[in-house]
Amino acid sequence: MSTYQTSKDRMAEKIAAFSKFGDLGNGGITRLSLSEPALAARAELKRRCEALGMTVTSDDIGNIYATWPGTEDLPRFVMGSHLDSVRSGGNYDGVYGVLSSLEAAETIITDGIKLRHPLTVMVWTNEEGARFEPAMMSSGIVMGKWTKEKMFAVVETGGTVTFGEALEASGWIGDGKNRLNPQDYCAYFEPHIEQGPVLEEEGLQIGVVEGVVGxxxxxxxxxxxxxxxxxxxxxxxxxxxxxxxxxxxxxxxxxxxxxxxxxxxxxxxxxxxxxxxxxxxxxxxxxxxxxxxxxxxxxxxxxxxxxxxxxxxxxxxxxxxxxxKTIEFDAQLLGFVEEATKALGYSYKKMYSGAGHDAQYVSEMLPAVMIFIPSKDGLSHTVVEYSSPEQCHEGANVLLNALIAADAAL
Ligand SMILES: [Zn+2]
Missing domain, CATH: 3.30.70.360 (Alpha-Beta Plaits)
Incomplete structure (x- = not known):
């Protein structure tokens, strides 16, 4: 089976470029949801997506959707994660999922790879819950875990601004009709750093994520x-x-x-x-x-x-x-990710995520799957969080090839 490659240099450039938004000068960032550096990161993502010819929209909770059309009138594939961080966080948790998705899209666009399905790079608003509790706030709203009204009234930790006010001021409130839904979308992919030590300890390149532990x-x-x-x-x-x-x-x-x-x-x-x-x-x-x-x-x-x-x-x-409860990801999407990993010749294991992710909520609405890359020393939510350029590249390659396989099959 022939495989496709993303650009390792471009992937590394993306990580470096976004590490400036909320830079603490010690290798880490503080990029709380809807804060000034978070809005700068969003603006940069929008600029890059539009430069590639993608159409950028947002929904009524400020989730971002950057879409590239397919060759057929089919539901979209969606991939991404979050751009916000915890206080004194790192340059990989969340942002890696967004930027590897962008890199996969960029490869498809610039290499002229024709996909039947439209492709959407997505950013979830306020995944971390570090400024506005709870975590996974907007995927929780979209999936009906809690109401938008209740969440808009949440006051920031240690301050006075509500989530609704911060969102209003951000300029990112879009149309509620743009929300992720099972009619317009048919598969969700979320690449992420492992945030634990298992892959590194076992000397493996990729985690094919079967679900999220209960x-x-x-x-x-x-x-x-x-x-x-x-x-x-x-x-x-x-x-x-x-x-x-x-x-x-x-x-x-x-x-x-x-x-x-x-x-x-x-x-x-x-x-x-x-x-x-x-x-x-x-x-x-x-x-x-x-x-x-x-x-x-x-x-x-x-x-x-x-x-x-x-x-x-x-x-x-x-x-x-x-x-x-334990969340089980979609067996068919899992198969595409596993086959892509094997075809690329990467070592891997099937594993469950011990941490919560937006994908766990999405999986209740759409077939969903996650791809893990190793975290140095298993550390995350800290300024020393690190995955190498090689590891970042490999995760993006798995995503790209899984998308292409899914496009042929679905
Ligand atoms: Zn995350």
């Missing part, structure tokens, strides 16, 4: 009694932090025994009264657990439900915070 999220609460740190003998204490510490370690033992690839995290903890001379009377900590097999997550829930209700004299309770 997760459960709990708050666990221990309630004891506050007392004086100097006058209360140890055996009289009902120390909620001691009870929480024991519970966290017990959870590590019990959850660690369920499945080797189950991941679980306590990342947030609140202690009251949080004073160094007072025995804590209240601790609330988070538990996030993720696995592709929902039966494994059911076992996690069982462990939580069966935690002792009294720990060192403190009362234990829990609240389910939120969760999601």
């Amino acid at each position: 997760m459960v999220n709990y708050d666990i609460i221990l309630e004891g009694v506050s007392s004086h740190a100097g006058t209360t003998p140890q055996h009289y204490r009902k120390d909620a932090l001691r009870a929480a510490s024991k519970t966290i370690l017990d959870l590590w033992d019990k959850l660690g025994a369920i499945a080797p690839d189950l991941v679980f995290t306590t990342g947030e903890i609140h202690v009251k009264p949080n004073i160094h001379t007072v025995v804590p009377n209240y601790v609330k900590f988070s538990l996030d657990a993720r696995h592709r097999d929902m039966a494994v997550l059911a076992q996690v829930v069982k462990v939580i439900e069966e935690l002792p209700k009294d720990v060192y004299g403190c009362k234990l309770s829990y609240e389910e915070h939120w969760g999601r």
Whole structure:
């Protein structure tokens, strides 16, 4: 099978050019959604797409669609990701998906590759949720997870501007009819950095992403009694932090025994009264657990439900915070990505994403798939986030060849 190649130099130039928008001078960026640097990045993308002859529109949530026509009247292929970053983020999360999609489109356009389907490069507004919570806000609106009205009223973290006001001021509010929909689109591709260490550790070039792992999220609460740190003998204490510490370690033992690839995290903890001379009377900590097999997550829930209700004299309770089912991407699109990867001679593995992405919402509306490239040291959401020019090029090549295969078959 013959394969097509994107330009490695052009791909590298794109990454370098966009790294200027929100540049912190230390290798990283802060490009919060709809901030000045984010708007500059959008303007640059629009300029580049229009220079290639693509038609650029936006929908009523500011999602961008840059389209190149096909030779037949068929629904479009759409590919992309997000241009916003977290605070002190890197130059690959999200932006790589947009720029590799642009590079694939640029190759098709400049090499004169004829596709039957129109091709759309897409940018999702506010994927990170770093300025306006929640994450994946606009794909959530498009897929009906939450209402536009409610999201437009969300106030930025640490400020006063609402998402609706920022969007209005951005000039990117377009027509609601332009939204991604299952009539006008037939396949969604999202290239992304892995954001974890697996591909690099196993020496692989590409992750063919089968889906996004399911997760459960709990708050666990221990309630004891506050007392004086100097006058209360140890055996009289009902120390909620001691009870929480024991519970966290017990959870590590019990959850660690369920499945080797189950991941679980306590990342947030609140202690009251949080004073160094007072025995804590209240601790609330988070538990996030993720696995592709929902039966494994059911076992996690069982462990939580069966935690002792009294720990060192403190009362234990829990609240389910939120969760999601495992998302399975489209088997046919997965096949195109896997075949393209093989034809290019790249090493790969099929894997699930441990992180959430817009593609997981899209998959409820359209056939969707993701392509991963390795992340150096598995790091992401940090200024040292890095994937090499070679790796960026290889991911774009997989996308290009998967598009061409899909175009012939669909
Ligand atoms: Zn991302």
